Amino acid sequence: MKGLSFAALGLAALCVALAGCMSIGPGTVERDRLDYSAAVGDSWKSQMLLNLVKLRYGDAPVFLDVGQIVAGYSFPRSLGAVAAVNQTDGAPVINSSVGLSAGATFNDSPTVTYAPMTGERFARSLMTPIPPSVILNIIQAGNPVEEVFRTSVQSVNGVDNRRVGRLFVRRANPEFYALLPNLERLQSSGDIGMRVRQEGGEAQLQMIFRPRTAAAEESARRNVATILGLDPEAREYQVSYGTVAGSDREIALLTRSIYEILVDIASFISVPEAHVAERRVRPTAEGDIGPSGAIPPLIRIASSAQQPADAFVAVPYQGYWFYIDNRDIPSKQVFSSIMFLFTFVETRSHEAAPILTIPTTR
Structure with missing residues (x-):
């Protein structure tokens, strides 16, 4: 019985060690790169067509540029084990208990920044x-x-x-x-x-x-x-x-x-x-x-x-x-x-773009 308890504890410790080494980041690169590329492309097509329609109706076109895309993932995991061994003095019976606990949460929080295409430089480039x-x-x-x-x-x-x-x-x-x-x-x-x-x-x-x-x-x-x-x-x-x-x-x-x-x-x-x-x-x-x-x-x-x-x-x-x-x-x-x-239109100004700070946790 005591050997079984220590084996369970060892197994729990191994699970914790393995869980800490697993990473979800590399597996998301190919999927996210293609998905975000397709999403940005489709949105550019829709924006261009909408602005053409607005020009046809005498409305003012508005162009919005996608500045940055940051795909943030977190996958906190926890595994725990508790054990208690009680031995009665003078008795051959050993009472023991083993408890295991596990928990995991997944968080997907992408951050997308947009920049309106405005200003003298953009207008001049549009009209040149x-x-x-x-x-x-x-x-x-x-x-x-x-x-x-x-x-x-x-x-x-x-x-x-x-x-x-x-x-x-x-x-x-x-x-x-x-x-x-x-x-x-x-x-x-x-x-x-x-x-x-x-x-x-x-x-x-x-x-x-x-x-x-x-x-x-x-x-x-x-x-x-x-x-x-x-x-x-x-x-x-x-x-x-x-x-x-x-x-x-x-x-x-x-x-x-x-x-x-x-x-x-x-x-x-x-x-x-x-x-x-x-x-x-x-x-x-x-x-x-x-x-x-x-x-x-x-x-x-x-x-x-x-x-x-x-x-x-x-x-x-x-x-x-x-x-x-x-x-x-x-x-x-x-x-x-x-x-x-x-794409020949100059959309950037001389002003520095805002800096996006991404917090990290261990």
């Missing part, structure tokens, strides 16, 4: 046109020329893209839509590229066409030269920011700011007829006309009185749901590109 070098780098990375130019370029050598203001929507020049397929033909064949040359201590951005191309690509290159008023025999053209080129060997890109891009994308949103009748919002403008007829919208953002069943992203606003269908691949790609372009 995207540099032409960034536009060409995005194209060089494989993004379709048509998508990049329709979203981010207002005009090329005076050939205007669709322009959206607070009180108007002006259609693009038909030549703008004639230009895009020719540029895409050269992009897909790899016959167009860019180069940065240093001249006089300044970086000069150039668009380059290969000297030897197939007949179809050569025809596309000459079409580009004709539409933009370029020297058809040249193979290198200087790229600059502006409305009008200074010579027939220069390509002037008038690029848009992030704010202009958001306003343009918001204009494609299909709003409920009831809201138009109630004068809450202006009706959706008619589409552009190109050389071959009507131009499809850049992105399709629909509205519904009921929450959509299969949406890539959906948000409620003024009694309706606004969403992008999960099967609409072109709209999903354009929306994702807009979110990528938004």
Whole structure:
């Protein structure tokens, strides 16, 4: 009996020792990293779509940045054992008792900090046109020329893209839509590229066409030269920011700011007829006309009185749901590109971020 009691005590002591060595931290890394990444991504999509809808309705957009995420876990455990041995003098009987106790609690207390995107620096960055070098780098990375130019370029050598203001929507020049397929033909064949040359201590951005191309690509290159008023025999053209080129060997890109891009994308949103009748919002403008007829919208953002069943992203606003269908691949790609372009906006100020102190216990 006494041997049994001491064995139980030894077992309890071993359990306590093992419990003190166990850790729940490493096992949460993979799960938490993926879960928080997905949650932040989904919230960014919802925030972007909601702000597009608000711009469509003349409301002020508000952007909130996720500053820090601290996932805190605690798992206090306790194991105890008590034993009593009583021996009567002169008697062979031993009365003993053994008691074991255990307890555990789990606490999950994540801390998330948010920072509103405000201030002069953020506003200035939001309103500053995207540099032409960034536009060409995005194209060089494989993004379709048509998508990049329709979203981010207002005009090329005076050939205007669709322009959206607070009180108007002006259609693009038909030549703008004639230009895009020719540029895409050269992009897909790899016959167009860019180069940065240093001249006089300044970086000069150039668009380059290969000297030897197939007949179809050569025809596309000459079409580009004709539409933009370029020297058809040249193979290198200087790229600059502006409305009008200074010579027939220069390509002037008038690029848009992030704010202009958001306003343009918001204009494609299909709003409920009831809201138009109630004068809450202006009706959706008619589409552009190109050389071959009507131009499809850049992105399709629909509205519904009921929450959509299969949406890539959906948000409620003024009694309706606004969403992008999960099967609409072109709209999903354009929306994702807009979110990528938004990363070029400077959101941080010179002020130091608040320090988050996490207490620790032993």
